[in-house]
Amino acid sequence: MARIKPHALLQQSKKKKGPNRISLTTIILSSLIVVLTVFFLYTTYRNWSQRSGIQMENKAAFEGDNSSVDLKKSDPPGYAILDTAKGSIAVELFKDSSPEVVDQFIELCQKGHFKGMPFHRVIKHYVIQAGDINRLEATEEWTLKGKHYAQLDTSLKHEAFMLGTPKANPNNRGFELFITTAPIPDLNEKLIVFGRVIKGEDVVQEIEEVDTDEHYQPKSPISIINVTLKQKI
Structure with a gap:
């Protein structure tokens, strides 16, 4: 057997131990x-x-x-915000005492029935009325009684700033809004009360003070801009 020279062994060792290049x-x-x-x-x-x-x-x-x-x-919503050019009027709805009327009111609000509805009758120290100006009725009875009723004792339901609609309300088209500005003892004879003003009484009074003609119609138009329903206020 041939002997490997030391130099050759050294070269082989380097080849085995050296790292491979990548x-x-x-x-x-x-x-x-x-x-x-x-x-x-x-x-x-x-x-x-x-x-x-x-x-x-x-x-x-x-x-x-x-x-x-x-x-x-x-x-259902318990409150409504009536936005007008004079300001906002917050109303609490009587869901328990007048559920059918409140439901009808809410439905009409959702359909936009009251948007742009004018206050077409304003009787100072008595009532402001919003609705169809073409459906005006005689105002003499309302006006004459309004001059006397402000000085009479009344129940809570007949106080000022109550929200109502006429009992003679055959359809949604005729749904009008009344806000009293003075006590009205015979309110139940004319209106279904379904709410009351809890904020914005000053706005109601400002509307009440607008100039009107001999038919109690405002000389400068003022309307309900929008109605927003609320769960809480």
């Missing part, structure tokens, strides 16, 4: 694989996040719709 192509391919992997993971996470967000929004919207329906059926 080619540039291998480095580029490895880097590309890492970048693609990270990009894929990021895209997957982003799509999952967006999908989860959409599902949560749809769920919230669905639950919100259900709650609105339930709220409308089981807990």
